[in-house]
Amino acid sequence: MHFDLANIQDILSNQDPRLTERLAQEAARITRQYFGRAISLYAPLYISNYCSCFCTYCGFNNHNHIPRLKLTADQIEQEMQKIAQSGIENILILTGESYQMTPLSYLKETVLISKKYFSSTALEIHPLEEEEYRELYLAGADSVTLYQETYNRSRYAEVHLAGKKKDYDFRYQAPERIARAGFRQISLGILLGISDLAEDLFALFSHLRHMEQTFPGVEYSLSFPRLRQIKGKDLSLSRIDDISFIKTICLARISFPRIGINLSTRESPTLRDHAIELGVTRISAGSNTSVGGYSTADPERQNPQFDIADSRSVPEMLRMLKDRRFDPVLTDWRRIDNT
Amino acid sequence: MMTVQNDNLIIAGKTFTSRFLLGTGKFSSKTALAESIAASNSEIVTVALRRIDIDRHEENIIQYIPKNVTLLVNTSGARNAKEALRIAHLARESGCGNWIKVEVINDSKYLLPDNAETVKATELLVKEGFIVLPYMSPDLYIARELVAAGAATIMPLGSPIGSNKGLKTKELIQILINEIDIPIIVDAGLGAPSQAAEAMEMGADAVLVNTAVATAGKPQLIAQAFAEAVKAGRLAYLSGLPLEKISAEASSPLTGFLYE
Numbered sequence: 001m002h003f004d005l006a007n008i009q010d011i012l013s014n015q016d017p018r019l020t021e022r023l024a025q026e027a028a029r030i031t032r033q034y035f036g037r038a039i040s041l042y043a044p045l046y047i048s049n050y051c052s053c054f055c056t057y058c059g060f061n062n063h064n065h066i067p068r069l070k071l072t073a074d075q076i077e078q079e080m081q082k083i084a085q086s087g088i089e090n091i092l093i094l095t096g097e098s099y100q101m102t103p104l105s106y107l108k109e110t111v112l113i114s115k116k117y118f119s120s121t122a123l124e125i126h127p128l129e130e131e132e133y134r135e136l137y138l139a140g141a142d143s144v145t146l147y148q149e150t151y152n153r154s155r156y157a158e159v160h161l162a163g164k165k166k167d168y169d170f171r172y173q174a175p176e177r178i179a180r181a182g183f184r185q186i187s188l189g190i191l192l193g194i195s196d197l198a199e200d201l202f203a204l205f206s207h208l209r210h211m212e213q214t215f216p217g218v219e220y221s222l223s224f225p226r227l228r229q230i231k232g233k234d235l236s237l238s239r240i241d242d243i244s245f246i247k248t249i250c251l252a253r254i255s256f257p258r259i260g261i262n263l264s265t266r267e268s269p270t271l272r273d274h275a276i277e278l279g280v281t282r283i284s285a286g287s288n289t290s291v292g293g294y295s296t297a298d299p300e301r302q303n304p305q306f307d308i309a310d311s312r313s314v315p316e317m318l319r320m321l322k323d324r325r326f327d328p329v330l331t332d333w334r335r336i337d338n339t
Numbered sequence: 340m341m342t343v344q345n346d347n348l349i350i351a352g353k354t355f356t357s358r359f360l361l362g363t364g365k366f367s368s369k370t371a372l373a374e375s376i377a378a379s380n381s382e383i384v385t386v387a388l389r390r391i392d393i394d395r396h397e398e399n400i401i402q403y404i405p406k407n408v409t410l411l412v413n414t415s416g417a418r419n420a421k422e423a424l425r426i427a428h429l430a431r432e433s434g435c436g437n438w439i440k441v442e443v444i445n446d447s448k449y450l451l452p453d454n455a456e457t458v459k460a461t462e463l464l465v466k467e468g469f470i471v472l473p474y475m476s477p478d479l480y481i482a483r484e485l486v487a488a489g490a491a492t493i494m495p496l497g498s499p500i501g502s503n504k505g506l507k508t509k510e511l512i513q514i515l516i517n518e519i520d521i522p523i524i525v526d527a528g529l530g531a532p533s534q535a536a537e538a539m540e541m542g543a544d545a546v547l548v549n550t551a552v553a554t555a556g557k558p559q560l561i562a563q564a565f566a567e568a569v570k571a572g573r574l575a576y577l578s579g580l581p582l583e584k585i586s587a588e589a590s591s592p593l594t595g596f597l598y599e
Contacts, residue, residue, distance in 0.1 A: 032554050033501060033503065033550065033554060034501050035365065036364065036365020036366060036367070036550070036553045036554050037365065037366070037367035037368075037554075038364070038365055038366075089392070184416075184418065212447070212448050216445065216446040216447060216448060217418045217444075217445035217446060217447065218447060219447045220447065258447060258448060258450070258501075259447075322368070325367045325368070326367065327366060327367055327368055327369070329390070330392065331389070331390060331391070331392035332389055332390060333389050333416065334388050334389050334391075334416075334426065334429055336422060336425040336426060336429065337425070339421070
């Protein structure tokens, strides 16, 4: 089913709890039909917090005076060993957006290390040129996550004050470059709390539909990160409440029955445990959002990208999923040499 | 009671008494899967190689599949023939045998198979000694090419994977049943035991079901229901269905004049 902007606005502003329940019932039905009770698990790994951008809402922005770190190859290896020991097979590698401090060569080296430990490697990095994406794909990365943050151009300009990220179009066109480079999975998303939710959601759906039509072979997923406090500081511009958040997930599921929906540990255990009934199909577990947070950095001195709300370990998540009659999926890819 | 003797399904020289194949995705637990295999007496079970954890980080799905059941590894995730080949090689290296269900899909929205790449993959894998069961969109020309390529069966879809829509491609599958001499296994889209029975009544040799079992309230019960529907449909096919109308119409507006 396709929603137009007016539908989305109506649904998000409608206060009737019965509408929320109807949406949830429909989303849950579709999710069970296409995904059964399988939920995939992944872990994020932050390898650098250097950033040349000034995004007013982000803890890594270059005006924020935090110690800057970049893991060495040995440290990356150490962190990956720690994550792999927990049984996680899908890793999401993240950086700040610094073309200088985390150049292509560094990213490629990271992918090559990742191949040793994980069956699937996803990247959440600054947007690149097609040829650069292709190099990372050939090195063994399978998936790229790139959020437009907001599709509203004027809002985008207001919150992205410096750095390459100011270039709206270079970012907007990146998913097409990623697809042409050969990647098999692409995650798109918006940051909830920086602009009008209905407008952004509609624009995101339009972007995804365009991508599906242009590159039908790619597996797509969506994420809806809500702006969170960073070390207790609230950087969001407007609050997206739980009801709107759940409606957002339901609208995505009803609009795109087969796409993956990701949910990070930004959200609370209660919310995550319910969201997997409604449409979320991939969740992170045992996450640490600080550079070197798994094994190398002193826990007292970490500077996370956001404060984690769900600190359950991988075994705890596995137990929760089984208790709720879900089949936790750790292995969902067998690496074949990308060509 | 009349029984049908020796009505076996033979694929690549191997004899099966069950004509119901079960897929292993989307179950709520591996126990539910094992119970469904047992309840349906299925003798061929498909598993995606991508879901087999060789490093045993999680309970290995293979352990839940009885030894006497033939493992049919599928190439889920392959976007072209080349990738299907690599996955088949990895499956063989992982000790999963040489039965391979070729699944080449380059459309994540409908998950419809790419017939041309499927033919290519089938040709190459047969040459390498694999027993190949290709999943395909029902098309007579493609079916003939698959036969020529050495496919052990063909597996036309009833409707898109996971859609539970039933035999939307019925007429096209009927043509394949009429014209193709290797076993035809209707795969994908069957949402109810009655639809499985319908496919068998038409003369399909077997059916494969996954979603409708895995996502049902009581998987093992519906697995058994599917298996029995398949048997019922098969018996009806062997018997021949009675004609829908056996009496003449009472009035004959076009030919009545001949008898006046």
